[in-house]
Amino acid sequence: MIEIIGLNKSFGENQVLRNIDVVFEEGKSNLLIGASGSGKTTLCKCTVGLHQPDTGTISYNGRIFNQMSHNEKKEIRREIGFLFQGSALFDYMTVEENVMFPIKMFSNLTTKEAKKRVDFCLERVDLKGVNKLMPSELSGGMKKRVGIARAISAKPKYLFCDEPNSGLDPQTSILIDNLIKEITHEYKMTTVVITHDMNSVLEIGEHISFIYKGDMLWDGTNKEVLDTTSTELTDFVYASSFMKELKRMNG
């Protein structure tokens, strides 16, 4: 479980996050939704320590992350897998080297065992025979899947996905969403997915938090999100014509 209490973050004069309280539940797909520029990625980066919050606490299963020493933070970070929006694969490494990287850095597995783990992770994301390809030779969807394989290769407890289906076609998006949901349950991870895709919200969202212009406005389940009375959330949820049509059909 990841618990965030009273988090504030500003960049100069611009306050991006205001008094954020949120809990990301263990073993669930926790979705962080909101419009572009609402502060989702900043919150996520504060949570993993890429940004230093101005005030507030972030705790991983009771361990307060932003009060830890550098070495303690490193230990927590080794329990985190992160899928970046642009995949952030190391472009000078092959797919196999990318997935093997966390294993080589943090485990004492032999090369043979590490390769076995890489093959397992690539197979898990439905990618076979791409071990020797370079990231530039992969499609957007394949890059995301390699990113997921790299994120899970060191068996993390926490998985963060920053807009995992941005720039993907609907079919590949669903594939990625399902993959995230499956591995969350399979490895009992605490998964945090940043998205503004309502399809993801309905498909994989088990716990949803809505952030609006830097404020945490709402949280609940994917069933509750459709019946919300919050004006801002309603505007966000029913922005697409598909969702409008769904609402009309449901009366």
Place this chain on the structure above:
Amino acid sequence: MLKILQQIGEYTIFISKVFRRPEKWRIYFQMFIQELWTLGIGSIGIILIISGFMGMVITIQTASQIDSGWIPAYLVGYTTRQSMILEFSPTMLALILSGKIGSNIASELGSMRISEQIDALEIMGINSANYLVLPKITALMVIMPFLVVLSMFIGIFFGYVICETVGVITPSDYIYGIQYDFRPFDIVYALIKAVLFAYIITSVSSFYGYFASGSALEVGKSSTQAVVYSSIVVLIFNYILTQMLLI
């Protein structure tokens, strides 16, 4: 002035992050060997070409300037040797390499920064500055003295080739000149400069690349800044070292 002081402070913090114990020595040595190859061996071609032509040009220019019966011909060899050892091979080579290697390092790190590859390393709990930059700095500091010695040798050798082929002076005068009044400390002085300049080129370029932000345009800007500032710092330290070691 305040901006310069701020940048010096940021550079110091950055360097203190770079010079930490590597996460895994085996991986550090792999990266080190790779950088030796990329930064060092990959620069041999340009060093051979530039040093060879410089040696030939210095020989011809010196010969044409001292075309007088009062000045001994062997001074052409002496001048070529001293120019190559004291200034061209360590300093001019460093300036050329700050263009080639400096822009390469800054654009590599800059594009890693904007594509979030550096963030990916940080999230994994890896000291990205240490992992990415330390092998570059140490590799160039190790290989640069060899490159400088190679450059000296090639420059002086091609000076000899000019004497043989064009006949500006006799080869025997040239050979006498390059042996005349030789002080081994000049080589030591050149090698000290080589190691320091290698450090400046890699660390300054890495600093600008590592802190690039925004778009591809910013990566281009940081690459230009890397070349400009590393060249300026090389020239400043060239003056300081020369005054410290030769006077």
